[in-house]
Structure formats: C-alpha cells, structure tokens
Amino acid sequence: ATYRMYISYLEIYQNNGYxxxxxxxxxxxxxxxxxxxxxxxxxxxxxxxxxxxxxxxxAEDALNLLFLGDTNRAVAETPMNDASTRSHCMFILWVDSTKPD
Structure with a gap:
C-alpha cells in the first residue's frame, strides 16, 4: 500500500479560527x-x-509543519505566565492509504 500524510493546523483565538x-x-x-x-x-x-x-x-516534515505553525500562534504575557497562548489549537493529521491494483 501507498501512504500519504496530510496536515492542517488551526488556532481558535477570541472566537475566530486562523x-x-x-x-x-x-x-x-x-x-x-x-x-x-x-x-x-x-x-x-x-x-x-x-x-x-x-x-x-x-515524520520530519510533519514536525517542521508543527514548528512552523507554532511560530504563528498568538502569545501574550499574563501575571502567571510570560508566554501564554490564550487560545486553543488543533493539529490535524490524517493518513490516506492506497492499495495497489
């Protein structure tokens, strides 16, 4: 079988998705x-x-996409944390497999 990995990375911040x-x-x-x-x-x-x-x-490509997305996250300082994200994220990975005929 042939496998392909696909990745999306979504951040939800102040009721908006990015x-x-x-x-x-x-x-x-x-x-x-x-x-x-x-x-x-x-x-x-x-x-x-x-x-x-x-x-x-x-897998290395998937990790690089994770790191790339992390650089775009919203980060702000709070009294308890110097780099709080104050958001929710979904790192979406799915695998597509194709069987040869």
Missing part, C-alpha cells in the same frame, strides 16, 4: 492570517473553509 500554516508572506500577526470559517453542506457535514492542507512525506 490557519497557522497559511502561506501568507505578509502576515505579521495572527489577525493577518486568513480566517477559517465553518460551513455546513446540504447533508449536514461541517467543513472548514480557508484551512490549508499540507502534504508531509515523512
């Missing part, structure tokens, strides 16, 4: 990244619009 792996070169802060929107199709399935999907050939 694509942490966006290829926006001009993004200086989280709010500059494309907002990810929830959409429901006719069958009631939920889809994430504006969330990039990145292929990873090996």
């Amino acid at each position: 694509d942490l792996l966006s290829r926006e070169d001009t993004a200086q802060k989280l709010e500059d990244l494309p907002k990810v929107m929830l959409r429901e199709d006719e069958e009631g399935n939920i889809h994430l619009r504006n969330l990039s999907v990145n292929m990873a050939q090996k």
Whole structure:
C-alpha cells in the first residue's frame, strides 16, 4: 500500500479560527492570517473553509509543519505566565492509504 500524510493546523483565538500554516508572506500577526470559517453542506457535514492542507512525506516534515505553525500562534504575557497562548489549537493529521491494483 501507498501512504500519504496530510496536515492542517488551526488556532481558535477570541472566537475566530486562523490557519497557522497559511502561506501568507505578509502576515505579521495572527489577525493577518486568513480566517477559517465553518460551513455546513446540504447533508449536514461541517467543513472548514480557508484551512490549508499540507502534504508531509515523512515524520520530519510533519514536525517542521508543527514548528512552523507554532511560530504563528498568538502569545501574550499574563501575571502567571510570560508566554501564554490564550487560545486553543488543533493539529490535524490524517493518513490516506492506497492499495495497489
């Protein structure tokens, strides 16, 4: 069988979703990244619009995407923590397998 890994990285900050792996070169802060929107199709399935999907050939590629996304996270100082994220994230990894004929 042939396997492929796909990765997305979503941050939810102040009730907005952001694509942490966006290829926006001009993004200086989280709010500059494309907002990810929830959409429901006719069958009631939920889809994430504006969330990039990145292929990873090996585990090292997946880790590099995790580290890249982490650099785009919203971080602020709080009384208890110098680098609090104050958000929620989802690192989404799925594997597609294809059996040869």
